[in-house]
Amino acid sequence: METLVGVLNYFVFFSITAGIYAVLTLGLNIQWGYTGLFNIGIAGFYAIGAYTSALLSGPPPGSLDWRVFGGWMLPFPVGLLGSALVSSALALFIGWITIRLREDYLAIATIGIAEVLRLIIKNEAWLTNGVWGIKNIPSPLFPSIQKGIAGLLSSHPGLPDWTRRLLEGGYNWFYLALVLLTLSVLYWLLERILRSPWGRVLRAIREDEVAAAAQGKNVAAFKLQSFVLGAALMGMAGSLYAHYARFLSVEKFEPFYGTFIVWVMLVAGGSGNNKGAILGAFLIWGLWAATDFLTGYLPFTDVQASALRIVLVGVILIAILILQPRGLLGEEKFVSRLLR
Amino acid sequence: MWERLPQLVAYGLVSGSVITLGAIGLSLTYSILRFANFAHGDLMTTGAYIACGFLFLFRSLGILGGRFGKLSFGPAMVPAFLLALVGTALLAILIDRIVYRKLRRARPVMRLMASVGVAFVLRNVILFSAGADPYYYSRKIQRAIYILGVRLKADQLFIIGLAALLVLFLHLFLTYTKVGKAMRAMADNPELAQVTGINTERIIAWTWGIGAALAAAGGILSGIENKLITPELGWQALLPLFAAVILGGIGSPYGAMAGGMLIGMAEEVSTAFVSTAYKPAIAFGILVLMLILRPQGLFGRR
Numbered sequence: 293m294e295t296l297v298g299v300l301n302y303f304v305f306f307s308i309t310a311g312i313y314a315v316l317t318l319g320l321n322i323q324w325g326y327t328g329l330f331n332i333g334i335a336g337f338y339a340i341g342a343y344t345s346a347l348l349s350g351p352p353p354g355s356l357d358w359r360v361f362g363g364w365m366l367p368f369p370v371g372l373l374g375s376a377l378v379s380s381a382l383a384l385f386i387g388w389i390t391i392r393l394r395e396d397y398l399a400i401a402t403i404g405i406a407e408v409l410r411l412i413i414k415n416e417a418w419l420t421n422g423v424w425g426i427k428n429i430p431s432p433l434f435p436s437i438q439k440g441i442a443g444l445l446s447s448h449p450g451l452p453d454w455t456r457r458l459l460e461g462g463y464n465w466f467y468l469a470l471v472l473l474t475l476s477v478l479y480w481l482l483e484r485i486l487r488s489p490w491g492r493v494l495r496a497i498r499e500d501e502v503a504a505a506a507q508g509k510n511v512a513a514f515k516l517q518s519f520v521l522g523a524a525l526m527g528m529a530g531s532l533y534a535h536y537a538r539f540l541s542v543e544k545f546e547p548f549y550g551t552f553i554v555w556v557m558l559v560a561g562g563s564g565n566n567k568g569a570i571l572g573a574f575l576i577w578g579l580w581a582a583t584d585f586l587t588g589y590l591p592f593t594d595v596q597a598s599a600l601r602i603v604l605v606g607v608i609l610i611a612i613l614i615l616q617p618r619g620l621l622g623e624e625k626f627v628s629r630l631l632r
Numbered sequence: 633m634w635e636r637l638p639q640l641v642a643y644g645l646v647s648g649s650v651i652t653l654g655a656i657g658l659s660l661t662y663s664i665l666r667f668a669n670f671a672h673g674d675l676m677t678t679g680a681y682i683a684c685g686f687l688f689l690f691r692s693l694g695i696l697g698g699r700f701g702k703l704s705f706g707p708a709m710v711p712a713f714l715l716a717l718v719g720t721a722l723l724a725i726l727i728d729r730i731v732y733r734k735l736r737r738a739r740p741v742m743r744l745m746a747s748v749g750v751a752f753v754l755r756n757v758i759l760f761s762a763g764a765d766p767y768y769y770s771r772k773i774q775r776a777i778y779i780l781g782v783r784l785k786a787d788q789l790f791i792i793g794l795a796a797l798l799v800l801f802l803h804l805f806l807t808y809t810k811v812g813k814a815m816r817a818m819a820d821n822p823e824l825a826q827v828t829g830i831n832t833e834r835i836i837a838w839t840w841g842i843g844a845a846l847a848a849a850g851g852i853l854s855g856i857e858n859k860l861i862t863p864e865l866g867w868q869a870l871l872p873l874f875a876a877v878i879l880g881g882i883g884s885p886y887g888a889m890a891g892g893m894l895i896g897m898a899e900e901v902s903t904a905f906v907s908t909a910y911k912p913a914i915a916f917g918i919l920v921l922m923l924i925l926r927p928q929g930l931f932g933r934r
Contacts, residue, residue, distance in 0.1 A: 330741055332670075332748060389920060393927050395741055396668040400874045401923065403670075404916040407871060415909045547867075552752055555745070599760040606753035613746050614734045 293454040301461045304468050306581055307574075311471035312532045314573035317557045318478055318566060319525030325563035325623070326486055327518040328498035330395050333386075333402030335550020336409045337523045339542075340382055341375035341530025343413065343420055346540050348374045350429045358417035358424065368432035372474075372531045379527025380520045387519040392512050406551065413542045425541030429534050432470065437463050467536055474532065475570070478525060482566055485521075494518050495564075548602055553580065556609045562619030571621060580605070640900045642782040646857060648896020649795030653850030654869055655876035655888040656802060657843030663819040663883030664839045665732070667743040671751035672847055673866030673873060674758075679720040679848020680861045681758055684767050686712035702777070702786035704770040705856065713852055717845040724844030725837050751867075759863045766860040791853045798849055799889055802842070806885065811838050819883055868912065872899065875915040879922055881929025890930065894918075 316334060323329040347362030349371030366374075382405070390401045413420045420426065441462045445451070451459075485491055493514050496504040505511050534540055544550075553576060561572020583604060587597035612619065658672045687708055690696045696708035727750055735743045776783040806812035814835050817825040826832050854869070855861040876895045880887025895915050902914040922929070 328741075330744065389923055393923060396744060397878075397923060397927065399668060399670075399744060400878070401920065404871055404874075404919060408913045408916050411910060411913055415907065548752065552748065555748070559745070593763075595764050596760050599756040602756040603753050603760065606749045606756070609749040610731055610746055610753070613738075613742055613749070614731070617738070617742070 293452075294457075297454045297457050300458065301464070304461065304464045306577070308464065308468050308471050308536055310574045310577040311468065311475050312529050312536070313554065313557060313577055314475050314570045315471075315478060315529040315532065316526055316554045317561070317569040317573045318475075318482060319522040319529065320554055320558050321522075321563060321566060321569040322482065322486070322494075322518055322525070323522035325558065325565070325569065326491065326494045326498065327515055328395070329391075329515060329519050329522075330399040331402045331519070331522070332399050332551055332555070333404070333406035334526055334554050335545045335547060336402065336406030337379045337382065337526035338530045338533070338550050339406075339409055339413065339545035341379045341527030342534040342540055342545075343426070343530075344378040344527065345371035345375045345531035345534045346426045346429050347419075349535070350426055353421075354427075357421050359421040359426070360418050362419070365430070368430075368535060371535070372528055375527040375531035376524040377527075379530070380524045383520045383523030384516070387516045391515045391519065403547075403551075406545075406547070410542055410545060413545070420540075420542075423542065425539055427539050429538045429540065431463070431467065431535050431538060433466065434463060437466055471532055471536075474528070478528075479566055479570065486566070490514075490517075553577075553605060556605055556612075558619075559609060559612050560619055562621035562623065564623030565619075565621045568619055568621035572619065575620075576605070576608075579608075636904055637901065638780075638782050640904060641897055642784055642788075644897030644900035645893070646784075646788045646791050646896070647900060648893035649792050650850050650854045650857065651869070651872050651876050651896050652889050652892030653795055653798060653846045653853065654873045655880070655892040656799065656885050657846040657850075658873050659877045659880070659883060659885055659888040660815070660839055660843045662877060664815060664822075665743070665836065666822075667740040667747065668874070669747045670744065670870065671727075671747045671754060672843070673868075673870040674751045674754040675720055675724060675844045675847040675866065676851030676854065676869055677758055677861070677863060677866035678723060678754060678851070679716045679844075680851035680855045680865055681762055681767070682719045682848070683709075683712045683716035683852045684769065684855065684861060686715050687769065702774070703790055704772055704774055704787050704859075713849070716852060717848045720848035721841035721845040724840040728836065728840050755863055755867065762863065764863065766862045768860050769855045770859055787856050791857055794849070795853065798846065802846070802885065805842075811835065815839060871912055871919070872896075872915040875919040875922075878919055878927075878929055881931045884929070884931050887929055887931040 316338060319337075320331065320334060323331050348364060348366050349368055350363050351365060352363035353359045353361075386398075386401055386405055390398045414423060416422070417424070441459050445456060445459060486494070493504065493509050496507070496509070497511055497514055501511050504514075533544075537544070554573075557572040557576040558569055559572070560576055561570070562568025580601065583601045587600060590597065590600075592600065654672065654676055657675070658669060661667075661669045661672070690708040690712065696711070697706060699706040731746050731750060732743055735746055774785045774787060776785050777789070779789075806816060814825065814830045815838065817828070817830060818832060818835050818839075822832065825835075850869075851861070851865060854865060872892075872895050876891035877888050878891070879894060880889070880891030895918065898918055899911050899914050903911065906914075
């Protein structure tokens with residue numbers, strides 16, 4: 293029973309992270325899977341979302357902090373929406389510059405903005421507290437839920453040990469529900485939007501830009517809208533992360549964790565398919581967690597073990613691109629109801 | 633502030649030389665293989681580490697010791713440098729055989745994505761085998777030489793000279809050899825090149841080899857300039873490389889030279905005005921400006 297509780301608690305912890313990655317992967321799926329926009333600066337949008345949420349809904353600067361700005365303790369939903377808005381604004385700016393140009397320019401511009409944001413986070417301590425990071429970001433409803441659990445435990449002293457341990461981890465269950473709720477709402481919205489005429493135009497642009505333009509579609513405007521929408525989701529993922537981790541620092545937004553693994557998730561699950569995007573996020577995060585256990589048995593240092601795992605993820609990406617470019621699920625065929 | 637300008641321009645020439653070597657290779661592969669190779673910076677790292685490995689080997693064997701005059705390195709660097717160039721070139725050709733060859737018919741952006749994967753694999757293989765701590769090419773402090781009121785180290789003069797020499801070799805190669813002409817033909821029009829009987833696979837291998845060798849040279853020179861190398865060396869160089877290539881116009885090796893020098897100068901001169909922490913952002917700022925004002929580059933055709 294004891295180990296089962298341990299496994300269950302780990303599973304909740306795992307699923308929260310995988311769920312946040314699923315939001316990122318959905319965002320990338322709008323941009324790449326449906327519109328063919330190559331964004332390899334996901335970490336930048338993720339980071340700006342996380343820090344926006346920390347500034348809006350986080351604590352005011354403490355006496356030992358370098359930062360002098362933000363920390364208004366606004367409710368969590370304000371932070372979540374604020375992250376989406378600020379991330380969208382950044383996407384609007386980058387998109388406005390690069391969306392009319394060749395696709396690889398967008399890739400270079402996004403990787404650049406992600407790196408510049410990392411420099412800003414590191415160096416502008418008045419805003420982000422620099423390398424010391426922002427601490428004590430509140431998790432939504434944390435005090436009331438903890439109080440409720442504590443009350444329950446003290447009023448039922450006869451509870452078996454494993455039940456107590458399960459209840460002590462109760463807040464994570466709530467946060468998991470919150471993440472999954474956000475994910476489901478976003479999934480439902482995206483399925484509706486992407487099946488609408490607007491979504492059809494995106495796929496038309498991805499397949500053949502010239503043909504879409506010839507149909508009278510404003511290709512640049514549609515691409516920009518898709519890019520901004522995807523970035524909004526990435527910003528929200530940042531907010532979800534900030535309020536779960538409660539601590540933000542620049543290392544969390546390195547290219548591997550912030551960008552590369554999201555790409556591998558989408559490509560593995562199947563780009564152009566929202567179910568595939570979510571599946572890929574859980575699958576690759578599961579693989580990542582499993583290799584953490586496995587490399588523990590090998591005679592390597594921590595640096596070597598993590599390098600080896602990244603090599604594995606890179607090899608998986610390349611293998612999928614060569615052997616199974618559609619990914620696991622691949623894109624569903626859309627046929628008119630009248631032709632079926 | 634202005635009286636420091638000649639000194640900063642001189643430093644710009646040094647870092648511009650390193651960027652140029654990387655940027656030329658990137659521009660070559662960009663125009664002939666038709667994708668932005670995000671693993672190019674990591675080829676620089678690979679070259680720097682291979683050279684470092686041979687330097688350590690020679691040192692432990694106790695051969696090729698000593699120094700060249702006021703330079704920080706000695707005879708051991710000559711074979712280490714050449715072997716690193718050859719090794720990196722062969723590695724790039726091997727990666728092409730395993731990865732990119734399978735994606736020749738896929739859309740270019742698929743090769744771009746694969747190159748991001750290759751970049752992470754290369755960097756982490758290096759991290760796995762050499763560790764995260766820096767390796768030192770030399771720990772000696774060098775005395776500066778004064779030339780025309782500008783303070784430079786012997787190493788830095790060597791870097792500028794060697795980069796110029798390699799660029800000259802490349803120019804002669806592209807202009808006068810059969811392979812060089814075929815490379816330019818493929819950059820202009822791959823189908824037409826194939827129809828005229830050019831063995832495109834062979835030219836692709838040459839392109840990878842030359843691009844990777846130049847990248848390796850850039851990586852080693854960066855190791856000589858900074859005295860140390862880390863697995864992040866190439867990743868940190870990636871933005872300046874792309875900025876240089878786009879500034880010069882994609883597909884133009886001469887543009888990449890001019891772009892590399894301009895980015896190097898801009899980065900160094902910027903330190904007089906903004907915090908050095910933002911040096912990498914300068915290249916990006918120029919890149920963004922260029923994309924707004926003249927996306928085809930200073931010397932590009934469209």
